[in-house]
Amino acid sequence: MITFKNVTKTYEINTNNIIQAVENIDITFKEGEVILLKGASGSGKSSILSLIAALSKPTSGEVIVDSKKISKLSDNFASIYRRDNIGFIFQKYNLIPTLSVKDNILLPLVPLNLKADDVEIKLNTVMQKFSIFHKKDIIVKNLSGGEQQRVAIARSYINEPKIILADEPTANLDKKLSEKFIEIMKELKEMNKTIIIATHDPLFFGLEFIDREIEMSDGKIIV
Amino acid sequence: MEVYENTLNLAMQIQVLSMNKYLIEYAINSILRQKSKNIFIFIVFTLLIFLLTSIFFITNSIKYELNSTVNSLPQIIVQNYKGGRHYDIEISKVDKILSISGVQESVARVWGYYYFENADVHFTLVGIDMFENQYKKSLTHLTQISSFDESSMYLGRGVKKLMYKNYYKNYFNFIKPNGTVKKIDIAGVFNSDIELESNDMIVMSKENLREIFALKENMATDIVVKVSNPNEIDTIALKIKEIIPTARVITNEDIKVSYEHLFNYKSGIFLALFIISLFTFFIIIYDKASGLSSEEKHEVGILKAIGWRVEDILQEKFYESFIISFFSYLLGVIFAFAFVYLFEAPLIRDIFIGYSNLKPSFSLSFIMDFQTLFLVFLLSVPIYIASIIIPSWRVATLDADEVIR
Numbered sequence: 371m372i373t374f375k376n377v378t379k380t381y382e383i384n385t386n387n388i389i390q391a392v393e394n395i396d397i398t399f400k401e402g403e404v405i406l407l408k409g410a411s412g413s414g415k416s417s418i419l420s421l422i423a424a425l426s427k428p429t430s431g432e433v434i435v436d437s438k439k440i441s442k443l444s445d446n447f448a449s450i451y452r453r454d455n456i457g458f459i460f461q462k463y464n465l466i467p468t469l470s471v472k473d474n475i476l477l478p479l480v481p482l483n484l485k486a487d488d489v490e491i492k493l494n495t496v497m498q499k500f501s502i503f504h505k506k507d508i509i510v511k512n513l514s515g516g517e518q519q520r521v522a523i524a525r526s527y528i529n530e531p532k533i534i535l536a537d538e539p540t541a542n543l544d545k546k547l548s549e550k551f552i553e554i555m556k557e558l559k560e561m562n563k564t565i566i567i568a569t570h571d572p573l574f575f576g577l578e579f580i581d582r583e584i585e586m587s588d589g590k591i592i593v
Numbered sequence: 594m595e596v597y598e599n600t601l602n603l604a605m606q607i608q609v610l611s612m613n614k615y616l617i618e619y620a621i622n623s624i625l626r627q628k629s630k631n632i633f634i635f636i637v638f639t640l641l642i643f644l645l646t647s648i649f650f651i652t653n654s655i656k657y658e659l660n661s662t663v664n665s666l667p668q669i670i671v672q673n674y675k676g677g678r679h680y681d682i683e684i685s686k687v688d689k690i691l692s693i694s695g696v697q698e699s700v701a702r703v704w705g706y707y708y709f710e711n712a713d714v715h716f717t718l719v720g721i722d723m724f725e726n727q728y729k730k731s732l733t734h735l736t737q738i739s740s741f742d743e744s745s746m747y748l749g750r751g752v753k754k755l756m757y758k759n760y761y762k763n764y765f766n767f768i769k770p771n772g773t774v775k776k777i778d779i780a781g782v783f784n785s786d787i788e789l790e791s792n793d794m795i796v797m798s799k800e801n802l803r804e805i806f807a808l809k810e811n812m813a814t815d816i817v818v819k820v821s822n823p824n825e826i827d828t829i830a831l832k833i834k835e836i837i838p839t840a841r842v843i844t845n846e847d848i849k850v851s852y853e854h855l856f857n858y859k860s861g862i863f864l865a866l867f868i869i870s871l872f873t874f875f876i877i878i879y880d881k882a883s884g885l886s887s888e889e890k891h892e893v894g895i896l897k898a899i900g901w902r903v904e905d906i907l908q909e910k911f912y913e914s915f916i917i918s919f920f921s922y923l924l925g926v927i928f929a930f931a932f933v934y935l936f937e938a939p940l941i942r943d944i945f946i947g948y949s950n951l952k953p954s955f956s957l958s959f960i961m962d963f964q965t966l967f968l969v970f971l972l973s974v975p976i977y978i979a980s981i982i983i984p985s986w987r988v989a990t991l992d993a994d995e996v997i998r
Contacts, residue, residue, distance in 0.1 A: 425898055425994035445990065446902045453900025464895045464997060468626040476615075477896065481905040483613040525899065 372399040372422055372533070372564070377431035377441075379417050379589075391417035393589040395431070399566060401532070404559050404579055407568040409586035415568035416461075417589070419535045422566065423456045424448040435533075453478060457526030457563075461538040463518050467511035471502055471521050474510055478529045492528055500524040500554065516547040523554060534558055536567045540574075548573050555579070616905065620912035635921050637877060642925025642973055643932070644870045648863045649965040650933040651941060654957035659852055666845045667817035668826050671833055674841035681812040686837055690818055693832050697821045701813030703799045705806050707767065711759050716752055717794045720802035745780035746797035753782050770807045777801060874973065881980040885988055893988045894996030906989045907982055914981035918974040926966060934959050 377395045382388050392414040399405055399422075407415040420426045421433050424440045433441040440451055452458075465474050475496060479489055497503040500520045505513065510521060519539065526534060536555075540548035548571065555565055556579050567574065574580065585593040624631050671690065673682035682701075690699040703720035746765075748756065756765055756779070767775045783796055803810070820829050830842045885893070896906055932938060937957060988996060 420994045423898070425997075426992045446904070449897060449900055449902040449905075452898070456900075458898060460898075460997070464891075464898065466892055466895060469622070473619075473622065477901075478899045480615040480619055481613065481901055483615060489615075529900065 371401055371436060373432075373434040374398070374418075374421070375432040375434065377421060377428045377433060379414075379421060379426065380429045390589050392421070395589075395591060397584070397591060399564060401564055402559075402562045403581045404555070404565045405567070406574055406577075406580050406583040407566060407586060408570060408575070408583055409592075410570060413586040414589040415586055416537050418586075419458070419537050419566060419568050422533065423458050423535055424451055425458075453481070453529060455532050457529070457531035457534045459519070459522050459526050459534070459536040459539050461541050463522040465510045465518060465521055465525070468509060470507050470509055471513070472497070472506040474521055475502075475524045475528055477525060496524045496528050500527070515542050516544075516550070519543060519547070519551065523551075527558075532564060534563050534565045536565070536569075538569055538571075539567065540569065540571045545573070552577065613908070616909050617912050620909050620916060623909070623913055624916060631917060634877070635917055637873075638918060638921035638973070638977070639925045639928070641870045641874045642922050642969060643928045644866065645969050645972070646926050646929035646966070647932055647938065647941070648867050648870075649962070649969065650929055650960075651938055651957060652863060653960045653962050653965060654933070657958050657960050663845070663849045663852055666848055668820055668823065668845050669818035669830055669833065670843045670848075671816040671818060671837065672841045672843070673815075674839060679815075679841070681808060682815055682840075684811050684813050686840075687813075687816055689836055690816060690833055693829060693836070695820050695822065695825050695829050696818055698819040700817050702815050702817055703802045703806075703808060704814050705802075707795070707805070709755070712755050714755065715793070718802055718805065719794055719796050720799035721796055722799050743798040744801070745778035746795050746801070747781050747783040748779060748796075749783050749792045749794040751792035752795055753779075767805045769805055775801070775805050871972070874976075878976055878980040881977070882983055885984050889985075890988050890996055893985060894993050897989060897993035898997060903986070903989045907986055910981050910985040911978060914978040915974070918977040922970060922974050926969070933957055 374395045374397045378393050379391045380388055381391055395414075395418070407418060409415050417426070421428055421441070422435070424433075424443060428441050431441070432439055435451075435455065438451070440448065443451055466477070469477075472493060476489065476493060479492065484492075494503065497506055500523050502517065502520045502524055505517060510518060513521065519542075534555075539551055543551065552574070555567070558565055559579055567580075575583065583593075584591055671682065671686065673680045684701045687699045687701050690696055705718055706715045707718050708715055756762070762779070764776050764778045767777065769775055777797060783794060802808070808814075818829070818833070820826055826844050826846070830844050833840060833842050893906055896909075897903075934957065
C-alpha cells in the first residue's frame with residue numbers, strides 16, 4: 371500500500387522561480403490496483419511517480435510504502451528500495467542508447483552480482499514475455515519507438531517489482547503500439563502488480579482494467 | 594528499522610569489497626562504447642607515462658654512471674699548466690710529490706685522445722703498467738688478468754663495435770705524429786661496470802702509447818696522487834702547489850663539482866620535458882575533473898533511477914578509470930623500458946654523451962628503481978581515477994530525478 375500524507379513538493383529553479391509541483395496531497399494506492407493519473411502537462415503527475423519511486427524527496431509530508439517511510443530513506447536505501455520494489459517506465463524510456471537490448475534489460479541486476487545461470491534465466495524469460503528476444507543483440511538506438519518501449523518495460527520488470535510506474539508511456543507511440551502497451555499492462559495487472567500510469571492520452575480513459583482515475587491540476591487532486 | 598538498516602549497511606560494505614564481474618563487464622563495455630574518446634585518452638596517457646618514465650630511467654642510469662665514475666677518480670691530479678694550456682709533465686715530479694708527508698702513492702699517467710677519422714669520433718687511449726698500482730678500479734681489474742699481453746691492446750665495448758664495423762677485427766693502425774703507422778693487435782674487450790667511463794677507452798702498455806703520442810721517456814700526461822688520510826686531500830693539494838708552483842692541482846672534489854654542474858645543466862633539459870609532460874597530464878585531469886558530459890550525467894541518473902547505489906556507480910567508475918589508467922601506465926613503462934634499455938634512448942641519449950665518448954655504442958646501465966616506478970604510478974593512476982570518481986560522485990549524490998530531468 372502506498373500512502374501520501376499531506377505531501378508537498380517544490381522545485382527551486384532559482385531564488386525568484388520556485389515551482390510548486392504538488393501541494394498538500396493526501397492519497398492511498400492499494401496493492402494490486404491500477405490507477406490512472408490524468409491531467410495536463412505540469413499538473414504534478416510525474417512528480418507523484420517520482421515521489422513514489424523515491425527519485426526525489428517531498429519538501430514536506432510523508433510518503434509511506436508498505437509501512438516504510440520512503441521519504442526518510444537515505445540515498446543508498448532509496449536506491450535499494452527502488453531496485454527491490456519499483457519498475458519505472460519513463461516517458462522517453464531512459465535507455466542507454468549505445469548498449470544492446472540485452473545489456474539494457476540487465477542493468478538493474480548488475481549490482482546484485484547474481485549467478486550467471488540465474489541471470490540468463492531471468493533475462494530470457496523477460497525478453498520472451500515482452501517479445502523482444504529476437505532483437506537481444508541489437509543496439510537500442512537502432513530500434514523503433516515501440517521496440518524501445520518494450521525494452522524499457524522489460525527492464526522495469528526484470529527485478530520483479532511490486533509497483534510499476536509508467537510516465538506518459540504512449541506519448542511517443544502510434545495508436546496500434548499504444549494498444550499493445552495497454553495489453554501488456556493488463557497482463558501485469560493479472561500478476562497482481564500495483565500499476566500507476568500518468569498520462570493525458572484519452573486512449574486510457576474509461577478502460578475496464580483501470581480501477582481508479584485521478585485527475586490532477588496545478589499540483590492538486592481534483593477528482 | 595535501525596537494526597534492519599545496520600544489517601543492510603554491513604551487507605553492502607561486504608558487497609563493495611567483493612569483485613562484481615558484471616560491474617567489470619559493464620565498465621569494459623562503457624570504455625568500448627566511447628571508443629574514440631577513450632583511445633585518445635589511452636594514447637595520450639601512455640605517451641605521458643612513457644615520457645616521464647623514460648626521463649626517470651635515463652636520469653637514474655646517468656646518475657649511477659656519474660657516481661661510479663666520480664668514485665673511481667684519483668684523489669689528486671697534477672698537471673703541467675702553461676699559458677692556460679695543459680702540457681706534458683716531467684716524471685721527476687713524482688718523487689718530489691712523494692716526499693710530501695701524507696702522500697701514499699704518486700703515479701705518472703700516460704693517456705690522451707686519438708681521433709678516428711672514419712667514424713668521426715675520439716678514442717680515449719690509456720697506458721698502463723702491470724707493475725704499478727692502478728689509479729682506477731676498472732684498470733686494476735684489467736691488470737689482474739694473468740694473460741695481459743703488453744704488446745697488444747684492450748678495447749672498450751663501443752670502440753670494439755666501431756672498429757669491427759670499419760673492418761679492424763684483429764688489429765688497428767695508429768698514425769703517429771710523424772706520419773708513420775703503429776700497428777697494435779687487439780687482445781680483447783675491456784669490461785667495466787662503468788660504461789660512461791670505459792665505452793670509448795683503449796688500454797695498452799705505456800711504452801706503446803708513448804710511441805703513438807711521441808711522448809718522451811721522461812715525460813707523462815699527468816700525475817695522480819693518493820693520500821693516506823682522505824681528510825688531508827686539500828692540505829696536500831696546497832703543498833703540491835707550493836713545491837711545483839706551475840702545476841695545476843685538481844682534487845676529486847673539484848671534478849665531482851664540475852661533473853655535477855654538467856649533469857645539472859643537462860638534466861635541466863629533462864626537467865623541462867618532465868614539467869611539460871606533467872603540465873599536459875594535469876590539463877587532461879583538470880578537464881576530466883571539471884565535470885561529466887551531459888550524456889555521462891544522464892547515464893548516471895538512469896543507473897540511479899533503476900536502483901544502482903552511489904557505491905555501485907563509483908565502483909563501476911573506479912573499474913573504468915583503473916582499466917584505462919593502469920593499462921596506460923603498464924604500457925608506458927614497458928615502452929620506456931624498451932626505449933631506454935633496448936633501443937638506448939635514441940635522440941635523448943645524445944644530450945648526455947659528450948666529446949670524449951663514442952656516440953653510437955654507448956649503452957645506459959640498467960637500474961631498476963621501484964621507487965621511481967611507484968612515484969610515476971602515484972603521479973598518474975590515482976590522480977586519474979580521482980578525476981573520474983569525484984565528478985561522478987557529485988552527480989551520483991544528486992536526486993536521480995534532477996539528473997534525468
